[in-house]
Amino acid sequence: MKVSYYPGCTLKNNAKNFEDSTICSLNKLGIQVEELPRWNCCGTVFSLATDDLIHHLAPIRNLIRTKETDSDSLMTLCAMCFNTLKRANERVKSDPESLDKINTFMYRENIKYEGDVKVLHLLELLRDEIKFEAIAQQIVKPLKGLKVANYYGCLLVRPKEIGLDDVENPTILETLTTVLGGDPIDFPYKTECCASYQTVDKPEIVAERTYHILTSAQSQGADVVTVSCPLCAFNLDHRQKETIKQYPEFKNIPILYFTQLLAIALGCPEDTLRFDLHYVDPKPILKEKGLI
Amino acid sequence: MRINLSKKKIEDPFIAKVEELSNQNLLACYQCGKCSAGCPAVSQMDILPNQIIRYAQLGLKDDLLKSKSIWICASCFTCNARCPKGINIAEVIEALRQILLRNREDHVKVEKLTDSEKGDVPPIAIISNLRKFTS
């Protein structure tokens, strides 16, 4: 099976660990990942004002790029890209007048967009197309004894139209953790916002959220916390530096992309995990559990 | 806190503008407070999400446009998911930000960001911050 892949900006630098671990895992599962030969930044946030059509152009252009490759679906990893691409797509599908205006704006594109590309998150590909049962059969290194707190954040599950999982109590990552042989632990902050882009001008708010989210996971016994968004990863991992300054009793905990755990379980080499990009080193706990 | 109500404020085109930009019916809100109960940002807010809706119903434009809350909200959509009346509070708050941004009243001044504020964070943080906080 081949899938068209949209990386987004951060997957090519700060979140290279997310990309490399995903590509290795999908190859192990027999999937050929074809990155769009041309793509542009999706804008990262879905434009909420009713009349602000211009900001839907960026995501829709990527869907046109997908059609240019003769594909009718586009897979992405980053929760923010997924949310923006999917919502822009849903918006134009349900509003032909806006779609028409957007196509008119982009009169130099050779293809007219007709709402005919499906936006998929990697988790949907794993659950609905590859299927978790098939993944279970490919596991070479089960995550035995690893207690994993899966953090969803906001944009992977909200708003409801995103439709990936239950909006209040998503469980897809816990199911995947079980498939990989790990121990998923539940914690009440799994869908609490990490304060997102406030990290640029108000990092102290992020440090406060990071403190509450991570201490909640720790109180339930988590060894690691997983994420699916490069901005959550930055806030929960790199902002632990600020968190400890604000809360001296805070203890560091490693943050991993869920795909890094998938890659470990599927036997991907360690260089695809790119631990050099982490602030809190995940290697000690992974070594202790015999996973690397 | 003292709030001045007036017919003039209630008739101000501001209310219609907020409803139009957000595509929400402000009068649908019955002030149950559920949006504020679940909002992760309330500890930093000066006007809580349910109060934002009430103020908007009453046309309290100046209080809303100078409130800290509209820049503290990170569009996490928790309130939207929980409102029993189906109101998209996050969109109402976006409309308030847009009213200021469209008058070039940026919340973040790019030229004032320090090198570490810009350089230490990933592209996704800078792009989303500037998309939400600048015109």
Ligand code: SF4
């Ligand atoms: S949850 Fe909805 S109805 Fe209740 S106060 Fe908030 S906006 Fe109003």
Ligand code: SF4
């Ligand atoms: S979208 Fe804004 S107001 Fe609503 S819960 Fe999130 S931070 Fe609070």
